[in-house]
Amino acid sequence: MKTIESTSNKEIKALCKLHAKKGRLTRGQFLVEGMHLIEEAKEAGRLLKVFSIEPLDLGVECVLCFQPVLNKLSVQRSDASCIGLCSMVQGRSDLGDHVLLLMDVQDPGNMGTLIRSALSFGFRTIYYSNGCADPYSPKVVQASQGALFHTLLQEVKMESAIPALRKDGFWVAATALSAYSKFLHDVHFPKKTAFLLGNEGSGLPLSLIDLCDACIKVEMDCFESLNVGVAGSLCMYSCFIQNS
Template sequence: MMKTYEINSLTNEKIKSWTKLHQSKYRRETGLFLAEGEHLIQEALKAGLVETLIVLKDSPIEFDVDVRVEVTPEVLHKLCQTESNSECIAVCRLWDQPASLGDRVLLLDQIQDPGNVGTIIRTAHSFGYDCVVLSENSVDLTNEKVLRASQGAIFHLPVIQREMKSAIEECRKNGLMILGTGLKHSIPLSAIPDCDNVAIILGNEGQGVRPEILHLCDAIVKIEINGFESLNVAVASGILCYRFRKP
């Protein structure tokens, strides 16, 4: 049975506490986050993560949820962070940690740009990766822009935040080939043998993968580009994930 109620006041305690979820600190404390817009909510529902659906009063939007809250445009506006006129937002529970990282893992070393991280998660999912790991000092994984750029893919493969060295150690124990990305002492991508068990490490656009992390890799790979140009990190993730995709 769906429970439905109305909130009309901006100072309602529930609205105040949900608004705090714009801050990563509160998301971590509560294990909750906000997903905005119909498409993202649909994807979160498929993953069983939606706790409360919040919609405009008299909205025709229907989702199969336990709790539906109808609010005024002012209240919805306070909860939403994007400029677009979303008609709904959902309070969601953070997904569980996976028991294992799996056989195809993408590790992101201190990547801060939420759009890039979301796009990379979408890419990893498209090529059948088992897990995406965000290192220490990365953007928060339930950042609104990460969710949006992932187009909901973030709800369909495990994406976790974890200390990079311990994640690499687990990948090594599981017999994965650990591939860093960089220029120094690197091997061109086309010269790397095919491999079905691989952990690929991508770095922050400014600094790349940290040297102490590259030391832990089986090989450092470079994408063969023309001259001294550089690639956007999400574009690089596409080339690497495609090469080592799940058949």
Template sequence: MITSVNNPKIKDLVRLHQAKYRKSTGKFLIENEHLIQEALDTGYLEEVFVIEGETFEFERQTQITVEVAKKLAQTQSVPQIIGVASKPQADDFKGNILFLEDLQDPGNVGTLLRSALSFGYQTVVLSPKSVDFTNDKVVRSSQGALFHLNMMEMSLPLFTKKAFQQGYQILGSVVSSGTSVRSLSVDKHALLLGNEGQGLSPQAIQASQILISIPTVAFESLNVAIAGSIMMYELNES
């Protein structure tokens, strides 16, 4: 059992609260038994830490005190179990793709990951300036969807070049004046969604083969997570 917050192992794990350290180690912390089970089922779980008296069926398990759990926690409540997961990192595209350009809100990204999984998108690519997808709020709002997706990080120029080479049709989402997503019929494609405040960059719009919009009276009232989810649903149905 680990009883001290000054334990070297605990100090090292606390550093995973920082995006820079998560990136360098390829690891991140997860709380909530459901998320930990998702990581276990998909092979990303490395070890777990449980408060004394609690149990979890995993061989690499260490008991900790409540004080240590508080130190590791990324939320206000004290988790009964904390997991260490390896970061999903795919090498190549698979299935239809969702590309997120410079999205900043963790809740939006987490919601879009859930929608991507629900509507048949197998790969999600984030630009370098997007929020880190191992951010605790992203992980929690995704409900573990990131463990079931082909997760990648890539610049827009490299992404579009690679997507074109592999025969993907690039669809850029715009607020208005685009082709109605409801009237579109496409097969192998990549859907590009832009920053919450600015939308897609001019470079992303230029790289898009088709610009698409949602035909609605007040589209601008939809945030990127809702709009992107609707688009993925419609494109999946087509």
């Protein structure tokens, strides 16, 4: 079994480039930390290699590393025990009946939460804009709890993605607080439904809202708005219940 003792090892130095979005896109790979995420990656057939402090039998090459080496690969503050090298998802033609559209969702926690909720409620296709938090960044991966391994994540231009979905028979609903928005509990969701969610601070531009079939909002007892991760999860849950 291969062992890496030095943080100056060429492979380790190359893998450290995956800490940056540019490095991840160049190689089409990213790193995950901890057994839970590694096992999720293995289940999805996306685990390429494991770097560990002790031998692991996961059906892929396991490289033993001294603690300083693992810590160099890690983005956590505490000592790392195992890190997995994973492949980004390959595109597919079947979108399913439910699609989530994310426009400039910048907080990694919100991004990860929405990916996790999307998988839970049957939205296995997720389109996201260039202004979103990178779904393969460590914080988003952690917040998704491995859900990203079981969804199709695709960066798109919303101006063209929304019309394309509508042409394909999807009913696309924007989420926004406006006078003409329908309350969530009054909406009947067609079989093929897509939700468009916007930035945490500025929401959705009117140009994108105008491209959608409808505009919806979550009814509340008080307060003006919900966190985008919560609002999006409620919308997907409501659609899931209606179509179950």
